[in-house]
Amino acid sequence: MALSANLFLRQSQSLVMTPQLMQSIQLLQMTHIELMQFISQEIERNPLLEMVADDGDLGGDSADPTDRPPPISAETHHANDDAPAAPSLDSDWYEENGNTSLNDRLDANFDNAFSDEGSAVRPDAPELLSQWKSMPGNSGETGEGFDLDDFVAGQISLRDHLNQQIPFALSNDADRLIAAILVDHLDEAGYLRADLDEVSSRLGRDRDAIEQVLETLQTLEPAGVFARTLSECLAIQLRQRDRYDPAMAGLVENLELLAKRDFNTLKKICGVDEEDLIDMLAEIRKLNPKPGSNFEHSATESVTPDIVVRTDPLGGWKVELNPDALPRVLVNQNYMAAVGRQGGTKDSGDQAFMSECLQSANWLTRSLDQRAKTIMKVAVEIVRQQSAFLEQGVDHLRPLNLKIVADAIKMHESTVSRVTTNKYMMTPRGLFELKYFFSVSIASAEGGDTHSAEAVRHRIRMMIAQESTEAVLSDDDIVCTLKSSGVDLARRTVAKYRESMNIPSSVQRRREKRAMAKVPAI
Known part of the structure; x- marks a missing residue:
C-alpha cells in the first residue's frame, strides 16, 4: 500500500483555560476588599482605567462634571422573576471636550471671594514657640500647622x-x-x-x-x-x-x-x-x-453586604445589588484618543502597549459586569427558594444544595459555589452569608417534605431553652418530640447537633438548673 500525504478538515471542541478566563473565575470568589485591592492594582498599571468615587467624582482630576458616567443602578428584581437582569457598566464615557478653566466649568467667579487668611494670631508665650508647635501663633519653621495625630492617644499593649x-x-x-x-x-x-x-x-x-x-x-x-x-x-x-x-x-x-x-x-x-x-x-x-x-486591639472588620433584599409593597421580595459593594470602573476612551492625536503612539512599542491596555481595560469592565450578573442570578434564585424563611423565620428554612440553584440558573455547581463564598445578603431578618441558606436535607418521619438541618438545630436549641428544672430533656426525649412533629432523626445525630451548639448533656444541664434554681433572685 502506497503512502501519500492528504489534507483533512476536522472540527473539534476543547477547553482552553486562558489567563483571562482564570482571572474571571477568581473574580467571582473575591470578597469586596479583595476585589477593590485587585482593581486598585489594575488602575496603577493601566492608564486607561478610571474608578468613580462614592460621591460620583472620577478618580482623575481632569474629569469634566458634564461628562461623568451615570451611576450604576441595580435594577429591582422580584423573587419570582424568571430571568434577572443585572446592572450595566458603560465603558465609553467622557466625550471629547476642549480645555476649559475651572471658572468656566463650574460657572463661578472667585475674584470677589473673601480670603481665608485672617489677621496674624498673637502667640501667648513667644519664648515657647520652638517647643510647642500647636500654640496659637506658631506655624512651625516649615510653615505647617499643628498635626492632629500628635494629640491622638496611642493604644498600649x-x-x-x-x-x-x-x-x-x-x-x-x-x-x-x-x-x-x-x-x-x-x-x-x-x-x-x-x-x-x-x-x-x-x-x-x-x-x-x-x-x-x-x-x-x-x-x-x-x-x-x-x-x-x-x-x-x-x-x-x-x-x-x-x-x-x-x-x-x-x-x-x-x-x-x-x-x-x-x-x-x-x-x-x-x-x-x-x-x-x-x-x-x-x-x-x-x-x-x-x-x-x-x-489586644484588633481592627474591626465591617461586612459589606453584596445583596440587599427588601419587602415589595406589591408582594414578594425586591432583590438588589448593593451599590456600595459594586465597583464602578470605566475606560477612559478620551485619553486614548488624545494620545493618538498628539502622536504619542507613533512608535510600534507604544502602540502595542496602548492596545494591550485598552484590551485589558475592556476585559476588566466586562468581567465585572458578568460578575454582577452572576451574583444577581444566584441571589434571586436563593430568595425564591427561601421565601418562606424570609417570611416566617428559621423554622421554615428549606433544604437547599448547590445543584438545585445551578440547574435553575443554567450554570455549573462550581460557579455557584464561588459566588456564594464570602458573599453576604442583607435581609429583613438580618445579615447572612449566602452559604447559610444551603443545608443538608433531613427525611420526614411521615414521608412528607424534608426538613433543613439548620431548622432542626434551631428547634433543638429552642426546646432545650424552654425546658424546666423538673423536666430536663434527654437526647431520647428530643428524638421522640422531633418525630412527633415529623422529623426523623437518630439519637446520635441529635447529640452531634447539641455538641456543635455547645449545649451540655441532660445530666449536666439538670445539675446546673437545680443549682441555679436555689440562687436567690436579685
Missing part, C-alpha cells in the same frame, strides 16, 4: 503595660532582665508559655531565682497575668481579692468537675454545703480567664 510596672516591682537589674525575658514569653491571653528550666539554663540562674521573680510578676496588673494554667490564673485573682481560702482552693483545683457540673463531688471536696458552693461559683464567674485579652 500588654507588654508595654507590664514594662511600666516592672521597675517599681523589681529593683535588681538581674531580676529585671529575667522579667523582660518572661514578658516576651506571654501569649495574647496573658499566660506564660515558657519553660522555667530552659530560662534558667539560658541565664545561668537558679530555678528558685526565676520562680521568685515570677511570683513577683504575678502580682502585677492585670490580675491573673503570668499564670501558666487556668487554675493558677483564677487562684492569682482570688488571692488579690482575699478570697482564696481552702474551700476555694479545692474548687479551683478541680475545674474539670465544675465543667461536668458534678456539684455533689465538689461539695465533698470543698467541704461546703450547696449554698456556699453556689456563692463560690458566683465568685468564679466574676473572674477573667484571659487577663491579657483587654490589651
Whole structure:
C-alpha cells in the first residue's frame, strides 16, 4: 500500500483555560476588599482605567462634571422573576471636550471671594514657640500647622503595660532582665508559655531565682497575668481579692468537675454545703480567664453586604445589588484618543502597549459586569427558594444544595459555589452569608417534605431553652418530640447537633438548673 500525504478538515471542541478566563473565575470568589485591592492594582498599571468615587467624582482630576458616567443602578428584581437582569457598566464615557478653566466649568467667579487668611494670631508665650508647635501663633519653621495625630492617644499593649510596672516591682537589674525575658514569653491571653528550666539554663540562674521573680510578676496588673494554667490564673485573682481560702482552693483545683457540673463531688471536696458552693461559683464567674485579652486591639472588620433584599409593597421580595459593594470602573476612551492625536503612539512599542491596555481595560469592565450578573442570578434564585424563611423565620428554612440553584440558573455547581463564598445578603431578618441558606436535607418521619438541618438545630436549641428544672430533656426525649412533629432523626445525630451548639448533656444541664434554681433572685 502506497503512502501519500492528504489534507483533512476536522472540527473539534476543547477547553482552553486562558489567563483571562482564570482571572474571571477568581473574580467571582473575591470578597469586596479583595476585589477593590485587585482593581486598585489594575488602575496603577493601566492608564486607561478610571474608578468613580462614592460621591460620583472620577478618580482623575481632569474629569469634566458634564461628562461623568451615570451611576450604576441595580435594577429591582422580584423573587419570582424568571430571568434577572443585572446592572450595566458603560465603558465609553467622557466625550471629547476642549480645555476649559475651572471658572468656566463650574460657572463661578472667585475674584470677589473673601480670603481665608485672617489677621496674624498673637502667640501667648513667644519664648515657647520652638517647643510647642500647636500654640496659637506658631506655624512651625516649615510653615505647617499643628498635626492632629500628635494629640491622638496611642493604644498600649500588654507588654508595654507590664514594662511600666516592672521597675517599681523589681529593683535588681538581674531580676529585671529575667522579667523582660518572661514578658516576651506571654501569649495574647496573658499566660506564660515558657519553660522555667530552659530560662534558667539560658541565664545561668537558679530555678528558685526565676520562680521568685515570677511570683513577683504575678502580682502585677492585670490580675491573673503570668499564670501558666487556668487554675493558677483564677487562684492569682482570688488571692488579690482575699478570697482564696481552702474551700476555694479545692474548687479551683478541680475545674474539670465544675465543667461536668458534678456539684455533689465538689461539695465533698470543698467541704461546703450547696449554698456556699453556689456563692463560690458566683465568685468564679466574676473572674477573667484571659487577663491579657483587654490589651489586644484588633481592627474591626465591617461586612459589606453584596445583596440587599427588601419587602415589595406589591408582594414578594425586591432583590438588589448593593451599590456600595459594586465597583464602578470605566475606560477612559478620551485619553486614548488624545494620545493618538498628539502622536504619542507613533512608535510600534507604544502602540502595542496602548492596545494591550485598552484590551485589558475592556476585559476588566466586562468581567465585572458578568460578575454582577452572576451574583444577581444566584441571589434571586436563593430568595425564591427561601421565601418562606424570609417570611416566617428559621423554622421554615428549606433544604437547599448547590445543584438545585445551578440547574435553575443554567450554570455549573462550581460557579455557584464561588459566588456564594464570602458573599453576604442583607435581609429583613438580618445579615447572612449566602452559604447559610444551603443545608443538608433531613427525611420526614411521615414521608412528607424534608426538613433543613439548620431548622432542626434551631428547634433543638429552642426546646432545650424552654425546658424546666423538673423536666430536663434527654437526647431520647428530643428524638421522640422531633418525630412527633415529623422529623426523623437518630439519637446520635441529635447529640452531634447539641455538641456543635455547645449545649451540655441532660445530666449536666439538670445539675446546673437545680443549682441555679436555689440562687436567690436579685
